[in-house]
Amino acid sequence: MTRFLALRFARALLSIVLVVTFAFVVLRLSGDPALTIMSPEAPPEAIAAFRKAWGLDQPIWLQYLHYFGAIVHGELGVSMRDGRSALTVVTERIPATLMITIPALMLKIALGIPAGITAALHRNTLRDRLLMAGAVAGFTVPSFVLGLLLVLVFAVRLGWLPSGGDERWSSAVLPVLTLGLGGAGILARFTRSAMLEVLGQPYIRTASAKGVPWRLVVRHHALPNAAIPTVTVVGFMIGSLIAGAVVVESVFSWPGVGRLLVVAVANRDLAVVQCILLLVSATMVMANLIVDLLYGVLDPRLRVSTAAAH
Amino acid sequence: MRDTGPLDLAAASLTPPDATPLLAIEGLTVAFDGVPALRGIDLTIHAGEAHGLVGESGCGKSVTLLAALGLLPRSATVQGSVRLDGRELLGAPAAVLDDIRGGRVAMIFQDPASALNPVHRVGAQVTEALRLHRGLDGAAARAEARRLFDLVGIPDPTRRLDAYPHELSGGQNQRVMIAMALAGEPDLLIADEPTTALDATIQAQILDLLRKVQRETGMALILISHDLGVIADVCARVAVMYAGRIVEHGTAEALFATPLHPYTRGLLGALPDMDGPRRRLAAIEGSVPEPWAMPAGCAFAPRCGLAVAACRADPPPALLPHQGADDAEISAHLAACHRADPDIRTRAERLADPAPPVPPSRGTAVSQGV
Numbered sequence: 001m002t003r004f005l006a007l008r009f010a011r012a013l014l015s016i017v018l019v020v021t022f023a024f025v026v027l028r029l030s031g032d033p034a035l036t037i038m039s040p041e042a043p044p045e046a047i048a049a050f051r052k053a054w055g056l057d058q059p060i061w062l063q064y065l066h067y068f069g070a071i072v073h074g075e076l077g078v079s080m081r082d083g084r085s086a087l088t089v090v091t092e093r094i095p096a097t098l099m100i101t102i103p104a105l106m107l108k109i110a111l112g113i114p115a116g117i118t119a120a121l122h123r124n125t126l127r128d129r130l131l132m133a134g135a136v137a138g139f140t141v142p143s144f145v146l147g148l149l150l151v152l153v154f155a156v157r158l159g160w161l162p163s164g165g166d167e168r169w170s171s172a173v174l175p176v177l178t179l180g181l182g183g184a185g186i187l188a189r190f191t192r193s194a195m196l197e198v199l200g201q202p203y204i205r206t207a208s209a210k211g212v213p214w215r216l217v218v219r220h221h222a223l224p225n226a227a228i229p230t231v232t233v234v235g236f237m238i239g240s241l242i243a244g245a246v247v248v249e250s251v252f253s254w255p256g257v258g259r260l261l262v263v264a265v266a267n268r269d270l271a272v273v274q275c276i277l278l279l280v281s282a283t284m285v286m287a288n289l290i291v292d293l294l295y296g297v298l299d300p301r302l303r304v305s306t307a308a309a310h
Numbered sequence: 311m312r313d314t315g316p317l318d319l320a321a322a323s324l325t326p327p328d329a330t331p332l333l334a335i336e337g338l339t340v341a342f343d344g345v346p347a348l349r350g351i352d353l354t355i356h357a358g359e360a361h362g363l364v365g366e367s368g369c370g371k372s373v374t375l376l377a378a379l380g381l382l383p384r385s386a387t388v389q390g391s392v393r394l395d396g397r398e399l400l401g402a403p404a405a406v407l408d409d410i411r412g413g414r415v416a417m418i419f420q421d422p423a424s425a426l427n428p429v430h431r432v433g434a435q436v437t438e439a440l441r442l443h444r445g446l447d448g449a450a451a452r453a454e455a456r457r458l459f460d461l462v463g464i465p466d467p468t469r470r471l472d473a474y475p476h477e478l479s480g481g482q483n484q485r486v487m488i489a490m491a492l493a494g495e496p497d498l499l500i501a502d503e504p505t506t507a508l509d510a511t512i513q514a515q516i517l518d519l520l521r522k523v524q525r526e527t528g529m530a531l532i533l534i535s536h537d538l539g540v541i542a543d544v545c546a547r548v549a550v551m552y553a554g555r556i557v558e559h560g561t562a563e564a565l566f567a568t569p570l571h572p573y574t575r576g577l578l579g580a581l582p583d584m585d586g587p588r589r590r591l592a593a594i595e596g597s598v599p600e601p602w603a604m605p606a607g608c609a610f611a612p613r614c615g616l617a618v619a620a621c622r623a624d625p626p627p628a629l630l631p632h633q634g635a636d637d638a639e640i641s642a643h644l645a646a647c648h649r650a651d652p653d654i655r656t657r658a659e660r661l662a663d664p665a666p667p668v669p670p671s672r673g674t675a676v677s678q679g680v
Contacts, residue, residue: 202419203427208381209419210439210490211412214404220438224429300474301428 008292012285019281023274024067028060033268037080054080054270067274076278077271081264086271090257090279094242096166097249097256100175101241107180108187108237113230115184116191120199121218131188138185147178147251164253175252179245183237190233194226201225228298231291239287243280330396332357332498332530333378333415338390340370340377345601347373349554351390352629355498360524360531362545362562364538364577368598370554371534375500379415380407394498413443416491420503422483426475432486433459433471436493443494458489462519481512485519492523498530499523505540517544538577542566550574553598553609559629560643570645572614608648616649624648 034050051057055066070077076087112135119131141149154174155163162171198204199222207221208214237244246258253259257276264272296303331354340348348370355361363371376382378392378399392399394414399407411417419425426435436458437451446454452471459467462485475483484504491499501520505513521544524531535541541548541562548565550558550573558571569575576594596613605611611621629644 202421202424205376205381206417206419206425206487206490207427209379209411209417211408211410211442211494212438213408220430221427225427299429301476 008289012289015285016278016281020071020274020278021064023277024064025060027265027268027270027273028063031268032056033080033270036266036268071278076275079264079269079272081267081269081272086275089272090260090275093255093257093260096254097242097245097258100172100179100248100254100256101245103172103176104179104183104245105237105241107176108183109234111180111184112187113191115188116230117195117218117223117226119188119192120195123196128192132192135185135188135192138181139183139189140185141182143178143182143247144251146182147174147248150174150177151251164251166255171252171254175245175248175254178248178251187230187233187237191226191230194229195222197229198222198225224298228295231294231298235287235291235294238290239284240280242283243276331355332395334391334393334396335374335378336391336393338374338377338388338392340373340382340389341387343385344387346604347386347554347601348377349604351551351554351556353549353556353559355530355532357497358528358530359547360521360533360545362541362548363532363534363551364536364541364548365551366536366598369551371536371551372502374551375417375502375532375534379411379417379500381411381417408442412439412491412496413494414496415498415500416494416496417500417502418484418487418491418504421480421507422487423475423480423507425487426483428475431472431474432478432483433473436471436486436490439490439493455489455493458492459486461492462486462489462523463515464489479512480508481515484508484512484516488516488519488523492527495527496529498532500532500534502534503536504533506535506537513540520544538566550577553604554601555609555646556629557610557626557647558643558645564643568643570643570650571610571647572616572649573610574645576613614649618649620648 033054034047034056038047038050048057055063058066067077076085078084079086079089082089115131115135119128119135122128138146151163151174154161161173162168163174165171204217204221207217212221242257243261244258245254245256246261248254249256249258250262257279261273261276263269264276333353333355335351335353338348338351338353339346351370351374353361353363353374363374365371373382373386377386377388380388380399380402382388388400390400394410399410402410426432433452433455436455437446440446440451440454444454455471456467459470464470464482464485470478470482470486475486478486487504499520504520505516508516517540520531520533523529531544533541533544545562548560548562549556550565550571552571552573558565558569558574560570565574566578569578573594580593594613599605599609599612605622607620607622607624608614608617608626611617614621626646626648629646
């Protein structure tokens with residue numbers, strides 16, 4: 001078990017290093033922060049001074065080494081934009097993001113999983129078709145379209161809810177709905193196919209053949225098995241709690257990490273972008289690790305044998 | 311071959327005078343999305359008897375009993391009548407069926423590893439049946455599950471109760487399935503190819519176990535198999551199925567000694583002998599007609615060496631005794647065939663084997679698996 005955990009942890013670390021390296025290289029190849037922040041009309045001396053001040057005049061591999069050296073010491077750099085620590089700039093946005101992504105996640109689970117189960121249990125009936133049409137619509141309509149549609153109906157036409165900003169609690173409702181409906185569609189599809197797969201298994205017939213009432217067959221025999229693939233998708237959603245709302249935050253001008261990312265990329269605010277990516281990959285990798293451990297809880301076949309047979 | 315007790319005497323007669331049969335299937339038809347899978351099955355099972363159902367894959371053996379217990383998917387259209395102690399099961403309310411399934415009629419399946427739920431301990435899967443059908447809970451249920459494990463020959467039963475199916479071998483899982491089936495103290499156990507997925511040596515052990523529990527509990531047994539050797543070994547009466555129909559029905563002795571239907575004769579000809587000269591095994595030529603393209607007459611006619619014009623034109627008669635049968639034979643042995651006559655032999659049969667077919671023994675069952 002310790003070996004398993006150590007291996008998983010090492011792989012997780014490697015994934016994070018790869019993501020951060022990729023971001024580092026791409027950001028530096030795709031534009032010059034000095035020109036973006038200082039504007040191209042700035043005097044050449046000023047631009048040169050800016051480059052020197054931020055170490056941008058050094059070869060890229062040296063910058064990379066410095067960057068990693070700093071990370072090891074817990075230094076994530078300073079925002080070129082406002083001179084504060086990148087970590088501070090990013091972490092102060094996290095609560096706002098979680099304020100919409102956590103309720104959205106709960107909405108995805110509360111809508112998607114029951115919808116998927118219901119659809120599977122009534123396969124090929126009108127109910128199944130309606131639910132799946134809704135689910136497909138939920139995840140194929142891009143979130144900016146769905147967001148604007150919701151704004152059009154609830155903010156513009158009905159005037160019930162604000163169309164953006166973060167001044168009131170009610171401002172969070174439309175972003176949460178936009179995120180939640182799309183995710184619920186994905187989760188409903190996954191849950192449905194996981195349930196259908198399980199319902200076709202011989203052990204379900206065995207349970208019926210020994211006289212277990214159908215609702216208990218579903219609850220005790222089908223659901224625990226269908227939970228295994230479903231947890232993967234939920235884990236992925238947990239992993240994207242921090243970065244999953246980039247588009248929605250932009251549409252609703254919600255001051256979260258996602259919107260910060262868009263602004264920072266546009267400005268080539270390298271330290272901030274890298275800090276966000278580090279945070280995102282770390283949460284993603286953590287979520288995967290949790291999913292792997294959950295598999296062991298849900299599926300005894302993946303567990304270290306307790307009641308060994310031989 | 312078997313004990314001759316009063317139960318067996320009743321079983322030997324196909325139409326006992328007044329005993330209400332335990333299970334009576336009449337005119338059972340099943341279609342999947344309009345494609346017929348069963349085309350009229352009549353079968354009666356008496357209390358305590360061991361009855362075999364034989365035929366190749368896809369002939370409808372399993373479908374017959376899954377349909378009888380309401381275990382087919384909703385896409386299946388089931389018609390006819392299935393009565394347990396005179397009570398109609400087709401269309402019965404779910405609660406009634408739940409009481410019967412696992413309680414009066416238990417079922418075990420081909421692949422025990424996938425027939426057990428992978429996420430529950432095997433002990434819990436047995437106690438679930440005990441709770442449903444005998445109201446046992448907690449320590450009492452666990453003690454009874456332990457006793458059942460012991461009964462079906464699972465070594466170290468207390469520890470095995472806490473094992474998961476993947477931690478047990480195929481043979482042990484099948485024993486768990488049998489323990490689970492016995493939990494409800496059923497009057498009828500349906501064993502659907504119970505040994506097909508197991509090693510040859512384990513097959514023999516499981517068959518011995520089935521015979522033992524049947525003898526000790528006095529329950530009836532329906533053994534579904536494609537293996538004539540397995541059937542001959544355990545069952546007193548046998549029904550042979552072909553393409554969704556029963557084509558021959560009789561006591562195991564009569565059916566194996568003088569098979570009436572050319573299909574049964576073909577099946578027996580395909581079995582190797584343990585003794586006698588080596589011979590080429592006779593395969594039945596051709597293949598089973600597809601369910602959506604059944605011939606107008608007898609479904610076996612296209613493959614049958616004895617077929618005459620009548621076989622291709624008209625469906626065969628309902629199960630009938632062969633011509634010239636005496637009274638004992640009439641009650642013991644029937645076939646749905648225009649040409650049912652043990653004395654007619656095809657040219658291929660005469661060439662392949664100058665001696666009439668012999669009933670298979672236990673030895674042939676085991677040698678088949680090796």
